[in-house]
Amino acid sequence: MQPPKSAVCVICGCRPATTQDHVPPKGLFKGLATQLITVPACATCNNGSSSEDEDLRFYISMQVGKQTPGSAALWDQGAHKSLKRKTRLRTSVIATAREIRLTDARGECVSRLAVEVPAQTYQTVFERTTRGLYFHHTGKILPPSVSVEVAPLEGVPDVSSEELRLLQQHAIAGEACVYRFGIAEEQPESSLWLYGFYGTFWIMATTGDDTNTAL
Numbered sequence: 635m636q637p638p639k640s641a642v643c644v645i646c647g648c649r650p651a652t653t654q655d656h657v658p659p660k661g662l663f664k665g666l667a668t669q670l671i672t673v674p675a676c677a678t679c680n681n682g683s684s685s686e687d688e689d690l691r692f693y694i695s696m697q698v699g700k701q702t703p704g705s706a707a708l709w710d711q712g713a714h715k716s717l718k719r720k721t722r723l724r725t726s727v728i729a730t731a732r733e734i735r736l737t738d739a740r741g742e743c744v745s746r747l748a749v750e751v752p753a754q755t756y757q758t759v760f761e762r763t764t765r766g767l768y769f770h771h772t773g774k775i776l777p778p779s780v781s782v783e784v785a786p787l788e789g790v791p792d793v794s795s796e797e798l799r800l801l802q803q804h805a806i807a808g809e810a811c812v813y814r815f816g817i818a819e820e821q822p823e824s825s826l827w828l829y830g831f832y833g834t835f836w837i838m839a840t841t842g843d844d845t846n847t848a849l
């Protein structure tokens with residue numbers, strides 16, 4: 635299936651699309667040879683959040699650890715370098731780091747270092763990702779007037795639950811990213827998105843006003 639085309643940027647919905655933007659950002663797949671999803675975007679949207687992309691990669695990498703080749707590459711080839719280079723990121727991490735216990739994808743309790751992810755970081759990155767993937771899957775641009783709310787989840791959501799089993803599931807680079815989404819039939823601007831990285835870091839995005847009717 636050919637990906638849908640658009641002359642207008644599918645992220646901001648207004649400027650001409652002159653580039654192809656990766657959703658989710660390609661920095662999250664460091665060291666993995668894989669086919670990533672791109673969508674038509676303007677240069678402003680494409681380049682506008684590269685600093686947030688890099689910060690988010692660091693936070694995700696820190697939380698998922700280095701147990702698998704993919705997550706180890708994410709840290710060694712990406713996140714660790716960012717931490718050394720970015721003073722602001724380092725200061726924020728040191729100020730908020732704490733140890734937490736959480737349940738991983740295999741149901742085992744693991745210990746992780748958690749840091750507070752600034753809300754603006756994941757809001758910016760996953761609003762862009764959600765608008766991009768919405769277009770990728772529906773061929774329609776989510777209107778700029780429709781809001782996208784992003785919230786990180788603590789622990790692994792119960793994906794065998796009835797509501798979440800109804801969502802379409804997609805994977806990028808195997809374990810690296812699994813995402814699920816559902817779009818309300820009668821209200822196509824209402825949708826719910828669940829992103830999981832390396833089976834450990836989960837984040838949810840909802841679009842439209844009354845998101846409770848999305849499922």
Ligand SMILES: [Zn+2]
Pocket residue numbers: 643644645646647648649675676677678679680
């Ligand atoms: Zn744009």
